[in-house]
Amino acid sequence: MLGFGADRLRADMNRLLALLFHQGILDEQFLQLQQLQDESSPNFVSEVVNIYFQESERLLKNLRALLIERELTDYKKMGNHLNQLMGSSSSIGANRVRNVCIAFRANSEQNNRAGCLGTLEVLEHEYCYLKSKLHELFQIEQQRVLGAGVRYPMHQN
Amino acid sequence: MGSSVAAMGMVSDSKFHVLAVDDSVIDRKLIERLLKTSSFQVTTVDSGSKALEFLGYDPGNNSIPYVSPSHHHHHHHHHHHHHHHHHHQEVDVNLVITDYCMPGMTGYDLLKKIKGSKALRNIPVVIMSSENVPARINRCLEEGAEEFFLKPVRLSDVNRLKPHMLKTKLKCDKPERTEEDEPDSGSQPQAPEQQHHEQHEQHEQHEHGQEELRSQPQSQQVPTPPQDQDQDRLQSVPVLPTPQQEQEQLQLLQPTPPQQSNNNKRKAMEDGLSPDRTRPRYSGITTMV
Numbered sequence: 001m002l003g004f005g006a007d008r009l010r011a012d013m014n015r016l017l018a019l020l021f022h023q024g025i026l027d028e029q030f031l032q033l034q035q036l037q038d039e040s041s042p043n044f045v046s047e048v049v050n051i052y053f054q055e056s057e058r059l060l061k062n063l064r065a066l067l068i069e070r071e072l073t074d075y076k077k078m079g080n081h082l083n084q085l086m087g088s089s090s091s092i093g094a095n096r097v098r099n100v101c102i103a104f105r106a107n108s109e110q111n112n113r114a115g116c117l118g119t120l121e122v123l124e125h126e127y128c129y130l131k132s133k134l135h136e137l138f139q140i141e142q143q144r145v146l147g148a149g150v151r152y153p154m155h156q157n
Numbered sequence: 158m159g160s161s162v163a164a165m166g167m168v169s170d171s172k173f174h175v176l177a178v179d180d181s182v183i184d185r186k187l188i189e190r191l192l193k194t195s196s197f198q199v200t201t202v203d204s205g206s207k208a209l210e211f212l213g214y215d216p217g218n219n220s221i222p223y224v225s226p227s228h229h230h231h232h233h234h235h236h237h238h239h240h241h242h243h244h245h246q247e248v249d250v251n252l253v254i255t256d257y258c259m260p261g262m263t264g265y266d267l268l269k270k271i272k273g274s275k276a277l278r279n280i281p282v283v284i285m286s287s288e289n290v291p292a293r294i295n296r297c298l299e300e301g302a303e304e305f306f307l308k309p310v311r312l313s314d315v316n317r318l319k320p321h322m323l324k325t326k327l328k329c330d331k332p333e334r335t336e337e338d339e340p341d342s343g344s345q346p347q348a349p350e351q352q353h354h355e356q357h358e359q360h361e362q363h364e365h366g367q368e369e370l371r372s373q374p375q376s377q378q379v380p381t382p383p384q385d386q387d388q389d390r391l392q393s394v395p396v397l398p399t400p401q402q403e404q405e406q407l408q409l410l411q412p413t414p415p416q417q418s419n420n421n422k423r424k425a426m427e428d429g430l431s432p433d434r435t436r437p438r439y440s441g442i443t444t445m446v
Binding site for chain 1: 181184191308
């Protein structure tokens with residue numbers, strides 16, 4: 001039943017995953033997520049990742065707003081946001097994003113505004129890259145699934 | 158008691174019920190999936206105060222919960238796995254797993270409240286944290302937490318939960334107590350007024366313990382098959398543990414090497430088990446039925 005196309009798509013997905021692991025974008029926690037996905041919860045990974053996207057974008061927006069505030073930069077609040085972002089990144093296996101959060105948090109603990117601005121740039125960049133790669137992953141997965149004739153609910157990304 | 162309920166085809170009352178507490182949406186989703194994969198019934202809340210509310214915690218009344226005399230006979234069929242019952246401390250939660258860092262009430266605060274409540278203190282509590290701080294870990298264990306999991310929590314962590322839930326059930330099965338059944342004797346002396354509450358617990362949870370033990374050889378991720386037959390068999394014959402059951406039980410209660418030292422409790426548990434294997438932990442059956 002699996003055609004040549006489906007095999008190639010699966011290979012594409014594995015290749016992309018391997019690359020992401022190699023680059024440290026993702027770590028083994030992402031594999032744990034995939035293992036939790038099954039027939040009873042067939043969209044588990046994309047559901048979790050979509051929640052992650054929403055939450056991360058909210059936190060990043062808040063971080064930028066806090067840093068733009070020159071007069072009274074609320075480093076404590078920044079730290080709270082960072083802890084949240086760190087925790088959720090760790091929970092989905094977003095390894096590099098989590099590591100940048102750690103560096104960011106160090107700057108914030110030292111009340112180093114310039115340092116914070118720099119790491120925020122890096123963080124936003126890392127997040128964007130992660131998001132685009134995960135979208136790619138989900139697109140391949142969707143194509144593969146459709147090609148195999150299985151009907152899963154479509155997910156808008 | 159249970160046999161008539163089972164014969165009526167009641168489903169899903171046999172699962173352990175875990176209350177998961179975490180302020181992070183993602184972590185709640187994750188822990189819920191992990192727990193459901195392990196065939197637990199799950200309720201998630203986003204704060205310690207909501208957890209206490211769900212548990213029916215009554216700060217002003219630290220006595221035993223009210224249980225109507227007819228409750229023993231009604232047993233499961235008016236039991237509420239999914240609803241909030243605020244009027245009585247009718248707790249149907251077999252384990253609480255909570256994040257440490259939460260705004261407002263921390264997981265540690267929640268742990269203290271649970272362990273400080275006569276009605277709730279027998280519920281095993283597990284703490285999760287993204288930070289590996291030994292002082293924090295020790296403090297939680299000393300306060301009575303069964304385990305401390307580092308996040309991200311994995312299936313292998315969740316697989317460690319069942320023995321704690323079983324231990325509590327089995328402990329409640331024995332009206333009389335000796336030292337070897339007091340793994341947590343230091344912090345939680347069993348007061349006489351607990352008898353009533355525990356008999357209530359032991360009555361409704363006793364079957365759970367039996368069913369869970371019988372299903373143990375199967376993978377924990379496979380939903381257990383209907384166990385009506387087991388229940389019937391259980392009720393009609395006073396059972397002494399067969400060697401196989403004992404071994405299963407030992408397997409369950411045998412602690413796997415902990416991530417952090419929590420040796421006092423475990424050691425006491427091991428000591429209690431080994432010299433007295435023939436001692437019927439199922440003695441509750443004959444006294445109850």
